[in-house]
Amino acid sequence: MLLLFLLLLLLLLLLPPLSRLWQPWSPGPRLSWLACLQHRVAWGALCWAAAWQRRRLEQSTLRAGQSQQQALRWCLQGAPGPRRPLRGSTDMSAFRSHLPLTKASLAQEEESGEQLLPPASKQHHGKASLQVNSSPMDPNLQPHPPLRVGKDSPDGGPTPCPVSLQATLLGLAALNKAHPEVLVPGGTACLTPTSPWPSPLPWPWRVPSPGSAPGAKDPGALLLEALRSPGLRALEARTAVELLDVFSGLEANGEELARALAAGGPGAPLPWRAAELREALEQGPRGLALRLWPQLQVVVTLDAGGQAEAVAALRALWCRGLAFFSPAYAAAGGVVGLNLWPEQPGGLYLLPPGAPLIELLPVREGGQEEAATTVLLAEAQEGEEYELVLTDHTSLTRCRLGDVVRVVGAYNQCPVVRFVRRLSQTLSVRGEDIGEDVFSEALSRAVGQWPGATLLDHGCVESSVLDSSGGSAPHYEVFVALRGLRNLSEENRDKLDHCLQETYPRYKSLRFRGSVGPARVQLVGPEAFRELRAALAASPSSPFPPEMPRVLRHRRLARLLQRRVLS
Known part of the structure; x- marks a missing residue:
């Protein structure tokens, strides 16, 4: 099944080059036909993959304890030999006793140095890094070494699906169910260089207009490209704070953008669109997005710590009247929560029972007791607050992330949570x-x-x-x-x-x-x-x-x- 999915995605990736080769002979209808075919093939493949992932999630959440035991086994198998302390045992009590809890620790900034942040290798969506230490957490710097998910286990055992890919597939399915008209060719524009979707996949519904620069990464170019498409149904940005910067920049540089539209950069001149932009800006920030794109329905951003203020500001001003959706919650260990309910306000996330292994540390009133024992997902109590603990199979560490969640419900045997605060803040x-x-x-x-x-x-x-x-x-x-x-x-x-x-x-x-x-x-x-x-x-x-x-x-x-x- 996985091979079939990969073959479909390969065909999907080959269609854009074919469309570019075809364009000189018939740049209009033929390109539109190929774009439509590309969308059909891609959407069929993604729907199949999402249904497959939903079945796997259903099975794993029905047997949360067994699923977490498998996740523990995978973590132990993936650890290098010298770091493997249990010699084949996957007993949870022995695991806890051999591996005490550690805290995420980040290198201190050197006041005399030129760098604000410590150097580290670039991470991709769904991968992050953790460095463990007993010292307090520092919120301004990023941790390391990398937490990798979805790699082959050394003994040839079953390979867990990366949480980032699972979040993307299930998030797309949930978004399509809540807003069926959004995922159409040309209906979505990303206003930041990085997508909010945790796993990079081809997006056939985002069809660039003729003359646009492929692979443009400059936020100004991305915004200008989006302004050329008044029929957008969804706006994407990696995070809400970055989208806040985009709309602030739109107001500050509105006249410059209008001149670029009128002059035709990139693509054909659009003087009528430049006039619409000027008129929309004159009416102020409230509802600006819907004035520029009347068919807009939803804003997609990736939820993470410190985003609530930006979401509230966007809802109150520029994106007034629009729905907001986050496919996942990202913490220091990568993607840790899946959003299956886009219609629910406030961000509800399911903690999945697969790899990486998630434990929950009860948060006591007046501070965290050092002697507290973690619980597994099936043991979480509704209404209680817990700090997330993630086990990294690379370095085999049980790391306290500092993110605190409140359990608000259950999905089969797994908790549905709302993220409430970061202890580092x-x-x-x-x-x-x-x-x-x-x-x-x-x-x-x-x-x-x-x-x-x-x-x-x-x-x-x-x-x-x-x-x-x-x-x-x-x-x-x-x-x-x-x-x-x-x-x-x-x-x-x-x-x-x-x-x-x-x-x-x-x-x-x-x-x-x-x-x-x-x-x-x-x-x-x-x-x-x-x-x-x-x-x-x-x-x-x-x-x-x-x-x-x-x-x-x-x-x-x-x-x-x-x-x-x-x-």
């Missing part, structure tokens, strides 16, 4: 430990009290990082990018500290005693966060996972925002 200057979700809730409440303001981005820095206490009590420096508000009064700035006290009693107690100073809010432009993301992306290890840090631990990164303060 906790704020603590006096041991108060304000979680990412708690701070985001307080900030959202504060912004709601700022007349006309929409939150676009934010970043937090503990005062010790910037040496900004100046003899006063330690506090938080909060940098916010807003839409609709150009200046913050002192009264508005104080509202964040009041909301933090109302949301988190422990912080309120420390503020009352004077152990912690008031949070200082500073307004920056959206370009500050674009510069921060550019600095993060400059690292060779940045392509995966596409997380957005909200708490900056390094002075150099924090100063990128500090230099852009407006008020």
